[in-house]
Amino acid sequence: MSFQLIKLHRQLLINTCGFILLTLILTFSIGSFKSTSQIEISDILGEGGIALISLIWIIAILISRPAGRVTRLLVYGLLFLHISLLLDLLDEFLIYPANHTWLTAYESIPAPIGMILMSIALYHWHNEQIMLNQQLQNRERYYREHALSDYVTGLYSAQYMHTQIQMELARSNNSSRFCLLMVDVDNFDYFVRQFGDTKADRLLREIANLILMNLRTTDLACRYSGDRFIILLPDTHYGEAIQISYQLETAINALAFKPEKNAQAFYHRASISLADSKNVENLNDLYHVLNSQMAIIKQDKSQGRVA
């Protein structure tokens, strides 16, 4: 933290320390210590406390704000205020010779300068905040329109997957291939009608978690639509993709999902289609392979040709 602070506000820190040090050197070189009977402990505590708090404010600003005009104005404003408070505090210890009483007379001058500087800083801070809010609103709009993740499962969205597949296509060649898997939960509609949306959402989340647990760190899963997921397997050959597809299918088949509070479990089956980037030109071709294969698998299942 301190390293970051010094890096960001080096000049401000040097100036702040310099001013304070200069004030101390000046006052101590001119003044002489009062006798203990002249010192008022309650005044020292009160004035010292305020001076210390103004110094803490300076440090807090340096730690929490980025470098820039507002930070500079705030720090210098507080520094002037601090110098006034410091001179006030030093008055409690020191007595100045008659030809230097100007020090006491001028101790209150830095404070109003500091107040003016801080007022200007607050004005700019206000404008800065309006600008930041506008930028945040724009960014929020961007994220809402280009949502990267799926609200129900927490997986990446289909839109994000499109861009990732496009990138893989751009970098793939004969030696670097990738595969896509499409996972579809069988008879999900029946489950939704029987148990309702909330439990169906939970099932989707659990299947999504299961998919993630069965993937490698380089793979990427998204919720494509409804009960369909797409998985991108980078640098993967057909044989490996078949293996992963089999592992996923086995894992989903074994999921003992319990929609109610009792122990009764509902098992689900999944259909998985596979597309290889080899000999494929673009994203649409890949989706076409996945969807047409999926349609055949579903048809075979509905006609009882597949277990």
Ligand SMILES: Nc1nc2c(ncn2[C@@H]2O[C@H](COP(=O)(O)OP(=O)(O)OP(=O)(O)O)[C@@H](O)[C@H]2O)c(=O)[nH]1
């Ligand atoms: N709870 C919930 N249901 C969803 C969501 N998205 C889609 N659905 C429901 O999922 C069901 C999907 O139905 P189908 O596409 O016929 O899926 P299926 O019953 O598995 O049929 P096949 O895919 O042909 O095996 C529909 O009832 C949708 O309303 C969601 O985010 N949450």
